[in-house]
Amino acid sequence: MIFGKLRILHSHGRQAIPDLSRVELAERFRGRPELTLTDDMSQVEQAAAICPMGAISVSPFTLDLGRCLFCGECARCAQHNIRFTNDYRMGATRREDLVVRPGQTAVPFFEGAVRADIRRMFSRSLQLREVSAGGDASIEMELGATGNVNFDFGRFGVRFTASPRHADGLVLTGPVTSNMAEALEICYDSIPTPKLLVVCGSEACSGGLFAESRAVDRSFFERHTVDLWLPGAPTHPMTFIEAVTRLRGKASSER
């Protein structure tokens, strides 16, 4: 029996990614888009018309990552104007920074919006409570994957915890359904201050596909300030890891 286990260990090999800051994702991964202005913008108009999220504006030409589901259909409509790169570094401290403009080569990470408390309290250990309020399970699985053998975010002191009383912050996924609004509020209130609020996924950032749904109640955002906005459908574990590392002041390089 021990030989069987040794065989599993041997096949398993070393799985942890040694240096998370140098990860490159698959070529086809749809991450941060790049926009280009051209003389003829008719294709962008077509792309804006088909976009299921209304994330594209023609004049001025912008693409809102807080709404985008990264389906990639616009890049096929307007090949000269929109191109999805495999850059996963998309987290921002201000909602408006998620709106991508032509010529932009990185999503800005505005340091001025990071509260001093965050750097002082959470740069060594950060315990997070995840709340799904209408998340579709893919994003919850990706957040779970941040702690798995491959990414192993726990080695840098970032973990998900069971009780909000033990947590330093809340990670919110999903558009915030009316049926979950109260439980979310109670959970957020239970976390001792100072606390972080991270919204994860396009649905959490803007309501996504359900922004107009009558089953959704986003009044939570009128009462609380978000520290980190993470786009994606679902947000890739590396997007989460990179942005949280940067928020804690631990990033080794600029974007």
Next chain:
Amino acid sequence: MIYLITDNTASAVPIARIPVVDYMDLYNDLCERMKHERYHVAHYFAAQVAGGGLRFYLLLLDDGESKVMISSFVPDYYSEEGLPSLTAVHPAFHPFEREIHELYGIRFNAHPWCKPLRFPFDRYDRNSTMHNYPFYEMSGSSLHEVNVGPIHAGIIEPGAFRFICNGEQVLHLEIALGYQHRGVESEMTRSTNRLRQSVLAEAVAGDSAVAHATAYAELVEKLSSRSRSTHLERERAVALELERMAMHIADTGALSMDIGFQLYQVACEALRTMTINTTQAWCGNRFGKGLIRPFGTNFPLTAETVEMIRRNVGEIRRRYNEVRCEMKESPSLLARFEQCGVVPREEMRRIGGVGQAARASGLCRDIRASHPSGVYAEDICHEPIVKRHGDVMARLMMRCREMLQSADYIEKILSAYTPLDDMPRPDYHSPLAAESLSFALVEGWRGEICHVALTDAGGRIVKYKIKDPSLHNWFALALAVRGEGISDFPICNKSFNLSYCGHDL
């Protein structure tokens, strides 16, 4: 004639051809038919008709002859009497009747468990809320209640569980859902943008994105007269089986984690990463979002992609099999999983269980075999894996065997696959048949997924109904933990791994 008879490969049916019968005729027929194992309900819902009132549609599956039987009836909306409940005779109807009652206030007489299903925003009784869910109560000085949720300890979706226990032993578990209700079905008909509808289908349950998107795509294709290329069907089957592999591996790892078997847990985590990264290398998304679209694909397989998938799947299969062989011989694992959380076959049949949970109890429900379409009807003669014991171990072994089977199917499809240079691209605009009912049945990794749509005179989808297998199987989980120690609940729950958002919609 009570039913219109069709099957899972036929095109959409005109609504005018669906018989409108008297409810009592249908009731009597169903009471008799449902005694036989070959019949089960795929969907049963009500839709508002122009000019007021409701028309009820029923889709009954005949597994014996691969037929889908559709019927409908129009009750007197203003009648005070209510309808005799089918649930009282065959409990498999309970989620459907509860949904109809919750949405439209229709009374089902003698329904034994007419509780709120998901508290939708457009429910009939606005006074029925999360706060006054009518939990079942027992009294006695030796009993206590345990309430779990809606927020759970892990990174999972919300739902409320209430246990009634005698000491450590669970006497009753009641599962109250609805926290995830986003209004998916009404969003499906908000606009006619079919790209939006496709991405909505992918969001029904993110872990079954491929299965739900396939159901939507097939449903739309059936509403059009265009035929589907066999290449497209094969690529969809590969995506579906990759999704099944990934989730079965994930659940194997999660079950190992719950009993503290770290080696199997981490081995499965790494294998799942490898599987979903294969999907990502193919289509740019780890869950296959964006891959399945109506009439075509944006990611046609190339010779290199085929080679990459075959290589990875072969390696994952080999390594997973090593884990599987060790698992089934671990005495401490067997001691925890065997005879734990048993759902007997007859109970599973009565509550209408589907998918791999039903097969683990010996009830063979598998759309790939009973109502095949596409590849499953032609290239692959699917033989469902069926276990007998209905315990946690059976559900785990079910996953192990199905994961290997899926890997074999992918290899079989891809080894004979010659990539096409001019694969059809997605089409979001071709006209759809007017005044028709279209449905699609897909066997996702959890089980039977059923989508149904009704179109109006202009060929627009005006009613969209979705059924995730979780709708049936949540009740099986409640039965599984009866009599077990409450500390066995986590492994029972993981062994089903049901969808909250797929149920709440």
